[in-house]
Amino acid sequence: MAAIPRRKADRRYRQRPPDLARRHRPHAPPRKARICCRGCSPRRRTRWAAIGTARAQRRPSCSPPANRLEVGANAPCQGEPMRLSRYFLPVLKETPAEAQIVSHRLMLRAGMIKQQAAGIYSWLPLGFRVLRRIEQIVHEEQARAGHIALLMPTLQPADLWRESGRYDAYGQEMLRVTDRHKRDLLYGPTNEEMITDIFRSHVSSYRDLPLTLYHIQWKFRDEIRPRFGVMRGREFLMKDGYNFDVDKQAALDAYNRHMVSYLRTYERMGLTAIPMRAASGPIGGDNTHEFLVLAQTGESEVFYDDRVTGLKLGNRAVDYYNPEAVKAVCEEFTSLYARTDETHDEAAFAEVPEAHRKVGRGIEVGQIFYFGTKYSEPMGAMVVNAEGERVPVHMGSHGIGVSRLAGAIIEASHDERGIIWPEGVTPFHCGIVNLRQGDSATDAACEGLYAALQARGLEPLYDDTQERAGAKFATMDLIGLPWRLTVGPRGLQKGVVELTCRRSGESEEMSAEAAVERLGEIYAAHR
RNA sequence: CGGAGCAUGGCGCAGCCUGGUAGCGCGCUGGUUUUGGGUACCAGAGGUCGCAGGUUCGAAUCCUGCUGCUCCGACCA
Known part of the structure; x- marks a missing residue:
């Protein structure tokens, strides 16, 4: 029953040139019924100050889920692979000729x-x-x-x-x-x-x-x-x-x-x-x-x-x-x-x-x-x-x-080494550098960090490639992740990984659990 | 739009002036080596030399036109 008038209204809007449709609006059905969801009373709409309250009250029925902002062109990256061996990160050693300024x-x-x-x-x-x-x-x-x-x-x-x-x-x-x-x-x-x-x-x-x-x-x-x-x-x-x-x-x-x-x-x-x-x-x-x-x-x-x-x-x-x-x-x-x-x-x-x-x-x-x-x-x-x-x-x-x-x-x-992302916009929250890829203890420690960070809602980029340490560090510095976890057999013998701040260059050794905790705190401050 | 320049493997460049059928570094592939700041060696793959026309026995190279890109200026989030 409700479908018939709606279809009529649609036809009316479609066939009239825009100016006629506008002139006709006073007789159009109340628009609030169309733009608001079922749970809301159209009459609740009022001046701004009051709207804030009204909106808060009707949030359960009216507000989209928080993540609705991220649909379509803004779809989240969650779930995509974040290990370098399966990612697409075409870094260049040399600078293309056309770029003049540093950001480019x-x-x-x-x-x-x-x-x-x-x-x-x-x-x-x-x-x-x-x-x-x-x-x-x-x-x-x-x-x-x-x-x-x-x-x-x-x-x-x-x-x-x-x-x-x-x-x-x-x-x-x-x-x-x-x-x-x-x-x-x-x-x-x-x-x-x-x-x-x-x-x-x-x-x-x-x-x-x-x-x-x-x-x-x-x-x-x-x-x-x-x-x-x-x-x-x-x-x-x-x-x-x-x-x-x-x-x-x-x-x-x-x-x-x-x-x-x-x-x-x-x-x-x-x-x-x-x-x-x-x-x-x-x-x-x-x-x-x-x-x-x-x-x-x-x-x-x-x-x-x-x-x-x-x-x-x-x-x-x-x-x-x-x-x-x-x-x-x-x-x-x-x-x-x-x-x-x-x-x-x-x-x-x-x-x-x-x-x-x-x-x-x-x-x-x-x-x-x-x-x-x-x-x-x-x-x-x-x-x-x-x-x-x-x-x-x-x-x-x-x-x-x-x-x-x-x-x-x-x-x-x-x-001079590359980008330094502020925590608020960084593409990945931290990098994980595996210094001895293929070493079972080192691999396991890295995998553990990779999983633990994600469990805390963070997105790490794990460099699990066969590159040498120097090359991995250079890439991490270039792409500018603000924090880097370095994991190698030498540190693991002591039961530590190394957390390095990209901006200051300072490093600190700590257990893997402490590092995850620390990164969680750092990013909690940037919500 | 005015002025200047560039276009050669994925990237950075040499070769062009003085025409003879393309080379270097990085990257890439396979192997050995190395492993805490871009390791070394060996063997490979990869190029319609921006496009179209012209000159010539022969054009990456000389000439003409076009296209794309970059830089300086005026303009802009």
Whole structure:
């Protein structure tokens, strides 16, 4: 019985052009019944502050299992072989000629990526693991801030972009394609138009606000000159999110919330990313900050008070549903001078005490914007406010360069021997080096560690190949696992294995059980 | 898009100027050796010299066109 009306509704939506379907919406069946699951009362939806509570209450029926974030393109690697003899890790002894900067060279040498065309890369297993770890942190921090994941397509109809006027404005950087019916499509460089279209199709009341939707999807910008490996590719993976709010103040609260969630996201990746006032570019809007990781190879010149690099969010709990608390954190992180060359102000910079005045270079790893009604107005994304007036929704957008981060992290964390992964994004939690492959006691000890670490929820990479010790060490150093367990007959006679920190180079001998325990503790601190 | 350069086994390169049918190192395969920081030796496999045309008895090499990639600049997450 329920199936018949649904089918009718489907037909109605399919046959009408989008604008008619939209005009028809007031008579459409209540959408809440369609988007919510059976266990939830549609009437429970209310303003943001209350939604937090309502969501928590209905979690058992509404919330997907925690691991649902990892399906599809983000599928976990769990279960894949993690012993080197059965893995695919094509490391290179020599550096390919095309790589100029250190992260690009190391990613190629460590077998993380392979270039397929200018600015377009395959992600080999090791690189793919890093990419997924980065994605996972982004997802977790978005969820923590109350933002909701969806997935929009890579290809978009040109008509949507004609509505906003950006189809012509965007220029050569946008990759345009034509399908067999001669319809104009484009490979999305960003998604403001599409998300606005989704919003206007389904939301019409301030009671459904605030709302922040995001996705992590491949984008394409046809850069004139791609370079620096994945740091400036043409195809790139990006988290982009969009907030919808009833007025400017609420939208600025969302802006601040994003700033804090981004700070936490970068910190978890082992990065110090400084929010800097920025120029808005083709997205538009006045209120915008870029997040920059300091690195000599950065593409932007940055001017800053060096005390900003000491600011840390750490483990402090920030209540994302309390705009004042969120704003206070933002002020803490933005009151010291920090700007890119685009917005640099010599006079203001001169007021920074000379001892703290620093000029350097930075890699941009994210940007947040408030742009008000720039898209909602031309595209008719309206909501009825509490006073009963139809007003354009206030929006902002926010991006994190996911694939670029893989390169940026390496730029910020490497030495002459190779990569040094921060614990938060490492492709494997530790390496196991078997110094005497084929020796039954050594093999058994390694197998024991391999199993015990996995039982603790860790993912070790076990080098069970016939290589010499030197070659195994060199490979481990190159691929940058933060911890290494070295197992050989000499140590086993004393009942110990060796745990080495990649970053400091320090080693410590301990029993296998103690080493497993220790690694478990180290990674427990990075959850 | 303006300027410059490169394209030769999987990777890094030599050979081209002065045309005679391809070589080195690493890697790979088999063997011996070695085994706590890229071991040594022996024997092998692997190349339409980016593509198309031209000159020539003969082209990796000289000429023309094309394609791809890289670097500098303007542009960008």
